[in-house]
Amino acid sequence: MAGSVVTRIPLCSILFYILATAAAATATVARVGNITADKAYWAKRSEVARSFNRAAYVSDPVAALNRFNEDVLNTTTAMAAAAARRSLMRRYRRGGPCTVTNPIDRCWRCRKNWASRRKRLAKCAMGFGHKATGGLAGKIYIVTDAGDEHLVIPRRGTLRHAVIQERPLWIVFARSMAIRLAKELIVTSDKTIDGRGAQVHVTGAQITVQAVSNVIIHNLHIHDSVARSGGLIRDSKHHFGIRGESDGDGISVMDSSNIWIDHVSMSNCSDGLIDITDGSTAITISNSHFTKHDHVMLFGARDDSPKDEIMQVTLAFNHFGKGLVQRMPRCRFGFFHIVNNDYTHWLMYAIGGNMNPTIISQGNRFRASDDMKLKEVTKREYTSYDEYKEWVWKSQDDLFLNGAFFNESGGRNERRYDRLDLIQARNGRFVGRMTRFAGTLPCRVGKKC
Numbered sequence: 001m002a003g004s005v006v007t008r009i010p011l012c013s014i015l016f017y018i019l020a021t022a023a024a025a026t027a028t029v030a031r032v033g034n035i036t037a038d039k040a041y042w043a044k045r046s047e048v049a050r051s052f053n054r055a056a057y058v059s060d061p062v063a064a065l066n067r068f069n070e071d072v073l074n075t076t077t078a079m080a081a082a083a084a085r086r087s088l089m090r091r092y093r094r095g096g097p098c099t100v101t102n103p104i105d106r107c108w109r110c111r112k113n114w115a116s117r118r119k120r121l122a123k124c125a126m127g128f129g130h131k132a133t134g135g136l137a138g139k140i141y142i143v144t145d146a147g148d149e150h151l152v153i154p155r156r157g158t159l160r161h162a163v164i165q166e167r168p169l170w171i172v173f174a175r176s177m178a179i180r181l182a183k184e185l186i187v188t189s190d191k192t193i194d195g196r197g198a199q200v201h202v203t204g205a206q207i208t209v210q211a212v213s214n215v216i217i218h219n220l221h222i223h224d225s226v227a228r229s230g231g232l233i234r235d236s237k238h239h240f241g242i243r244g245e246s247d248g249d250g251i252s253v254m255d256s257s258n259i260w261i262d263h264v265s266m267s268n269c270s271d272g273l274i275d276i277t278d279g280s281t282a283i284t285i286s287n288s289h290f291t292k293h294d295h296v297m298l299f300g301a302r303d304d305s306p307k308d309e310i311m312q313v314t315l316a317f318n319h320f321g322k323g324l325v326q327r328m329p330r331c332r333f334g335f336f337h338i339v340n341n342d343y344t345h346w347l348m349y350a351i352g353g354n355m356n357p358t359i360i361s362q363g364n365r366f367r368a369s370d371d372m373k374l375k376e377v378t379k380r381e382y383t384s385y386d387e388y389k390e391w392v393w394k395s396q397d398d399l400f401l402n403g404a405f406f407n408e409s410g411g412r413n414e415r416r417y418d419r420l421d422l423i424q425a426r427n428g429r430f431v432g433r434m435t436r437f438a439g440t441l442p443c444r445v446g447k448k449c
């Protein structure tokens with residue numbers, strides 16, 4: 001009976017049957033899972049990550065901050081001179097040249113060959129995340145498939161298949177696409193996700209950067225991420241396991257270091273746009289554009305997590321724009337250099353936190369709304385004056401518009417964090433220029449970007 005059936009079925013159907021059976025068997029194994037083993041697996045990964053995080057932490061963050069400012073001052077001065085020369089040239093030559101307005105962009109943007117020399121970007125990070133080189137040592141992986149149906153055995157050509165590979169990869173996109181993630185996307189170490197040359201929208205669930213090091217996320221639109229129930233998800237080539245619910249952040253960085261997020265446009269996620277937690281450090285978020293969101297950035301999620309003391313984050317050249325409410329960012333414990341960003345909208349406060357974070361705000365532009373109750377940039381959460389008066393929250397060379405003000409605290413009489421110790425940032429008056437190209441860029445192959 002069976003034999004006679006088989007003789008009538010073409011070979012490809014038999015092959016399909018065999019493959020389908022194999023897949024079903026895998027799925028059965030997969031559905032069982034083993035929560036104990038998964039916990040042990042993540043504990044192990046976390047332990048390894050912690051040693052990378054400790055190594056990435058710098059003992060003198062002020063020196064790092066000064067280097068950043070000096071670099072910006074030097075290069076913006078040089079650029080201003082070049083721009084002045086160009087404006088003379090423009091009279092003779094039609095068609096505006098590519099203009100770069102900050103030193104990170106200067107490193108790559110006005111080169112026609114950016115597409116054939118994509119990896120140049122790996123040398124362009126500045127600030128605490130400056131060592132992030134992403135997939136520099138690896139091959140180019142081209143995402144050709146916007147699908148995300150298979151979380152345990154992702155299809156080749158999908159973003160999920162790319163990010164789980166356990167080797168450095170520089171991930172690019174064959175064309176513009178909208179990737180709707182079915183569940184959180186778990187990224188492994190040594191990856192660059194490079195959306196240049198296409199308009200790539202990532203929605204549906206969060207990008208999780210957990211217990212890894214050396215990741216660059218560049219030129220993506222990330223929005224409408226929502227909380228997702230847990231389940232079986234592959235987190236690396238050799239392992240998948242049961243995950244709990246994911247929050248619906250845009251990007252969630254946990255237990256990780258040497259991370260650089262640049263030229264992303266983010267809005268409307270159900271939790272934070274970017275949350276950085278669990279002892280993560282050595283991170284830069286730059287040239288990005290944030291809109292339509294309540295809890296924008298959480299750096300340190302819990303009062304009882306002193307391991308966040310090693311957190312060191314640079315926020316530079318970003319535009320905090322329309323429809324934002326609060327947490328740009330909200331900080332705990334660590335050291336935060338917030339420099340040359342443009343704040344044009346907040347409905348509660350811009351920069352806040354508790355648990356004695358060090359916040360150095362330099363050369364930002366803060367434009368308050370007309371509401372008299374919303375002029376203050378800062379907010380201390382749940383702490384009495386007696387306690388927070390010691391916290392080092394400093395504002396230097398910031399530009400305040402429409403009555404905005406930053407309530408400083410701490411370190412007034414200390415040598416550290418004085419004007420004498422901190423190199424000046426480029427003044428907030430230049431922020432409009434420096435953040436002019438914040439967000440994703442419409443780069444075209446063969447043209448300056």
Ligand SMILES: *[C@@H]1O[C@H](CO)[C@@H](O)[C@H](O)[C@H]1NC(C)=O
Nearest residue numbers: 032033034035036037038040
């Ligand atoms: C789950 O994993 C643990 C630790 O690896 C192991 O001891 C246990 O036997 C496993 N349970 C099942 C049902 O496979």
Ligand SMILES: *[C@@H]1O[C@H](CO)[C@@H](O)[C@H](O)[C@H]1NC(C)=O
Nearest residue numbers: 067068070071072073074075
């Ligand atoms: C900035 O310029 C000064 C003076 O030209 C130079 O000494 C210094 O090394 C430069 N700094 C950086 C970080 O390039």
Ligand SMILES: *[C@@H]1O[C@H](CO)[C@@H](O)[C@H](O)[C@H]1NC(C)=O
Nearest residue numbers: 204223224225226268269292
């Ligand atoms: C925000 O995202 C949610 C969830 O995807 C969606 O339902 C809603 O329409 C979005 N809102 C805006 C203003 O885009």
Ligand SMILES: *[C@@H]1O[C@H](CO)[C@@H](O)[C@H](O)[C@H]1NC(C)=O
Nearest residue numbers: 376384385389405406407408
């Ligand atoms: C700044 O904080 C201090 C201490 O809480 C407070 O006394 C002062 O009123 C605040 N300044 C403004 C302008 O809110």
